[in-house]
Amino acid sequence: MIWGGAALAALMASRTMADIPAMSPIVADGVRPPLGMRKFKSAAVEAVIKTTTKRLKDHELARLFANCYPNTLDTTVETGVIDGKPDSFIITGDIKAMWLRDSSAQVSPYLPLAANDKSLRTLFHGLIQRQARCILIDPYANAYMRDPKAMTDLSWSLTDQTDMKPGVAERKWEIDSLCYPIRLSHSYLTVTKDTTPFDETWRAAMRTILKTFREQQRKDGDGPYKFNRTASEPTETLARGYGWPTRFTGMIHSGFRPSDDACTYPYFIPGNAFAVVSLRQLAEISEATGLGADVKAGCLALAAEVEAAMHAHGKMKDAQGNDIWAYEVDGYGNVLFMDDANVPSLLSLPYLGFCAKDDPLYLRTRAAVLSDRNPYYYKGSVLQGIGSPHSGLNTVWPISLMMQALTSTNDTEIKACLSELKTAAVPRGFMNESVGKDDAAIFTRSWFAWANSLYGELILTLLAQKPALIS
Known part of the structure; x- marks a missing residue:
């Protein structure tokens, strides 16, 4: 994890999450693993990546989708046979x-x-x-x-x-x-x-x-x-x-x-x-x-x-x-x-x-x-959204921005959430657990597959329900 400020560092040092490395080599390059290192391969998923990135008019949203949507399959899956x-x-x-x-x-x-x-x-x-x-x-x-x-x-x-x-x-x-x-x-x-x-x-x-x-x-x-x-x-x-x-x-x-x-x-x-x-x-x-x-x-x-x-x-x-x-x-x-x-x-x-x-x-x-x-709703100079006491104060979780967009019927609100997701994730190419409300260089958990998958789900949902917003 990477922390900003001595106060946040001291808080997080006392938490169990301090065992997790600052930047996982799995995502350190800001791109998907090479083909030969991917845990699970699906032609159907690759086809969705190809068609979706072509449809997205925002190149940063497209780059994030290409990285995040397959991240669970690329990096977290172990398959086998039991009985x-x-x-x-x-x-x-x-x-x-x-x-x-x-x-x-x-x-x-x-x-x-x-x-x-x-x-x-x-x-x-x-x-x-x-x-x-x-x-x-x-x-x-x-x-x-x-x-x-x-x-x-x-x-x-x-x-x-x-x-x-x-x-x-x-x-x-x-x-x-x-x-x-x-x-x-x-x-x-x-x-x-x-x-x-x-x-x-x-x-x-x-x-x-x-x-x-x-x-x-x-x-x-x-x-x-x-x-x-x-x-x-x-x-x-x-x-x-x-x-x-x-x-x-x-x-x-x-x-x-x-x-x-x-x-x-x-x-x-x-x-x-x-x-x-x-x-x-x-x-x-x-x-x-x-x-x-x-x-x-x-x-x-x-x-x-x-x-x-x-x-x-x-x-x-x-x-x-x-x-x-x-x-x-x-x-x-x-x-x-x-x-x-x-x-x-x-x-x-x-x-x-x-x-x-x-x-x-x-x-x-x-x-x-x-x-x-809500004591865990933050309005910062960089991000505005809900955090969690789990990651300390003054951090916004990208998952909350995705959920805000997924539960909204307001196009302006959804666009604002997408803009903040770009701010939170573009510096590293993937979604993190939490990001500093005033500084996107502050984050926890570089390799957090749930957030990556939910971003993929959000983009696909918007393309299906509100395509004019992003395509």
Whole structure:
């Protein structure tokens, strides 16, 4: 990582991310790896790069697309065979472990191509299977090792006080970790109509997800998950091992956010919204995948219970006295309002499928998170957008700019987001985790494949929905 200023350097030196190299050699040249060094090759992806870069009228946007869109395939994919079935292990980039969240999001922009590309279908088949096996190792983990028998080699996880199992890289309970595999499976089946990845291992994993969500409603005690870490940052551990006390609401508790930072209050509203969508998606594909009527009914019932609890307990008032979504609540009446760039977020609710872009409750919430009411919304001399406490203060995450554009109906706003993405990424040729609001030379994580994939998804979405803006 590269830091600007002694204060930011001191802050980040105390965080786990300090282990990551300043500039990964994988992306140091600002271009794709040579053909012979690319991890996974797809003629369909290369064709999209060729046609898309020709259509883009802005040469910098085109150069970034050519670099970013294939970055996951170029640099993060390891494929193989386990028990005669495809296996795909996808690292985040400069952290050599697989997150359920990141791995799902990293391959999302390739989904439309899978129906007509056998190699991509095999890749997705392998990832769906790998994620299922990971969930069966431990549904409370967020990241996993390639070798299911290996103990973690992530330095910050080595002494965690939790039930650390072989195959687990980090054991932070985050609702979205179990939502993303459902989203991936649902999208894959919708696009390809291929049911071959959905075997008994996958079905067992899906039943485990439903069981885990129910456990974390905590209708009877704190549940089986407990986590403590010795750390200088309070966001790296949970009070009592379980988090802030709560009153039962019907929502699902989360220990950590999608940033891997601890929740202040365990009812994390964006995560619960994502769970509602995911449970309904799982119910939708239950018949085709052989899950059975009982799982379908259980998913629909839990989704309804969680959504009702969100509306009853997950709102607060904006400055005008109108309802908006809170970020986190505890069921006792305490609320936290903020938003974090990582997805799920309040900003991303339409992207996740929870509501429409023009939903009045969402629009009021969106206006608040894109304002100084959100302590992690920054207006700098270079960038303006949402950051994350995970990377320290005064940095904007490109992912938040992409999500702002993806959830906007305003052409001027979308153009402004694209301009800021160029400012953030052009100096290095790829998207980073975060970039200084006043100096684009300040950044974290040079090799962060999720951000690269989401940029590719944004460009393709705009070409499909608003081609006049960029072509």
